[in-house]
Amino acid sequence: MEQPELERMLEGRRFSGGLLPRALLLLYTPLGLCLFLLRLFIGAHVFLVSCVLPDCAVRRFLMRVMTSVLGVLISQSGEQDPAVKISVSNHMTCIDHNVLSLLTACSIPSVSCPPGFLCWARGFLELGAPGSRTQLQESLKHYLSQPGSPPLLLFPEEETTNGRVGLLHFR
16 A cells, blocks of 8 residues: 655645735735634633643533634544543544543543643643653553543544545554
């Protein structure tokens, strides 16, 4: 099977050439700045609500409503099997873990984020040192052996792609 080229997996250009799209962008700029400030204000509230409320159905509902105002619409078809202990997903944006944790209760282990407030505030589960794979594996095995723990959500690609052409090497 032929492997796709790396350039086809990443987005290289944001604007298509031409004068008309650039002129429309210039006209949209004042409205865009107002929307940016409004979304920044709402985004700060989303962050505060996610830090203050414990992970429960009420928090997930509130976060879904607040993120829909920000333009992140989340829908789900079907329910997750309660017997599932590990979910694996490809990684297309830097907020994938937030969106998936709004759908269902899950824990995302921290692979590259240093431990501390920022790691906790972004919703990552601190399991061992970020650089030690063996310690991380042992911590994951111990976490999965505990009864009643929410399922793990893993992104084995570790980097974002456009999701249209192929997948990166899983780790």
